[in-house]
Amino acid sequence: MNGVIALNKPQGKTSHDMVYAIRRLFNIRRVGHTGTLDPNATGVLPICIGNATKAASYITDSPKRYRAQIIFGQRTDTLDCTGSVLESAPVNVTSEQLYRACEHFTGDIEQIPPMYSAVKVDGKKLYELAREGKSVERKSRSVTIYSIKIDDSMLKEGYAMLDIECSKGTYIRTLCDDIGSYLGCFAHMGSLIRTYSGGFDIKNSYTIEELEALRDEGRLSEALIKTDEIFFEYEKIYLDKKESGKVKNGVPILKEGLIPNKCYRLYDENGSFLCVSKVINGKLKMQTSFWV
Numbered sequence: 001m002n003g004v005i006a007l008n009k010p011q012g013k014t015s016h017d018m019v020y021a022i023r024r025l026f027n028i029r030r031v032g033h034t035g036t037l038d039p040n041a042t043g044v045l046p047i048c049i050g051n052a053t054k055a056a057s058y059i060t061d062s063p064k065r066y067r068a069q070i071i072f073g074q075r076t077d078t079l080d081c082t083g084s085v086l087e088s089a090p091v092n093v094t095s096e097q098l099y100r101a102c103e104h105f106t107g108d109i110e111q112i113p114p115m116y117s118a119v120k121v122d123g124k125k126l127y128e129l130a131r132e133g134k135s136v137e138r139k140s141r142s143v144t145i146y147s148i149k150i151d152d153s154m155l156k157e158g159y160a161m162l163d164i165e166c167s168k169g170t171y172i173r174t175l176c177d178d179i180g181s182y183l184g185c186f187a188h189m190g191s192l193i194r195t196y197s198g199g200f201d202i203k204n205s206y207t208i209e210e211l212e213a214l215r216d217e218g219r220l221s222e223a224l225i226k227t228d229e230i231f232f233e234y235e236k237i238y239l240d241k242k243e244s245g246k247v248k249n250g251v252p253i254l255k256e257g258l259i260p261n262k263c264y265r266l267y268d269e270n271g272s273f274l275c276v277s278k279v280i281n282g283k284l285k286m287q288t289s290f291w292v
Contacts, residue, residue, distance in 0.1 A: 059198030
């Protein structure tokens with residue numbers, strides 16, 4: 001069994017918990033997630049099964065979308081609502097100020113990973129050090145915030161909702177903290193929902209309970225998205241038997257109308273998905289194979 005499950009992760013569960021749950025549901029060991037989603041967060045967590053695990057990095061590297069609650073007036077040690085309050089300040093944020101702050105953090109920016117994160121320093125995860133009461137210097141990372149849409153209808157109650165599209169590696173908690181510092185009133189992240197990842201939308205995602213119901217009805221395969229659909233942005237190319245043989249032997253092949261440096265999905269003479277190939281020196285060179 002090969003493909004992807006667009007899972008709607010519940011609050012309080014880790015990404016590894018979800019991998020275990022999918023292994024149990026599908027009775028298969030070759031399962032992997034596509035980028036950690038914090039236990040306190042909910043939303044889209046694509047889970048790869050079988051040969052689709054080879055494509056996990058493609059999903060992980062793709063842009064993400066989140067809906068985050070930013071709560072003003074307090075900074076916490078975890079940068080979210082689960083932590084202890086470190087600093088407080090009066091809140092007099094206007095809509096104009098919030099829009100200006102979000103505009104300031106849109107584009108290519110630098111972020112310092114939070115202490116409560118899985119980033120490793122000298123072989124030890126930051127959150128392990130944080131639980132020991134330690135704080136270490138962390139190197140900043142370059143990330144991209146493509147857009148921030150703001151719902152400020154609850155600003156008088158001290159919070160707002162942000163719809164964020166960003167690159168991989170972005171810490172939404174850090175973004176909320178940075179916005180609070182920019183505004184001079186502190187802030188931390190409340191709720192967080194990932195609404196989109198790697199072509200998978202929360203509207204088309206399944207909860208564990210929904211997957212269990214499909215399993216009980218013998219319809220679990222209906223939730224499985226085919227591996228080649230991960231690469232929906234790549235044009236399809238169908239090969240003849242001779243060309244398929246060359247591809248399987250790692251031989252680059254020449255086809256008409258190829259665009260330099262572009263990736264394509266290749267299928268054999270029977271319509272079975274073979275691989276993703278990239279045009280290098282005018283020929284299709286296999287990047288990742290998926291044939292069984």
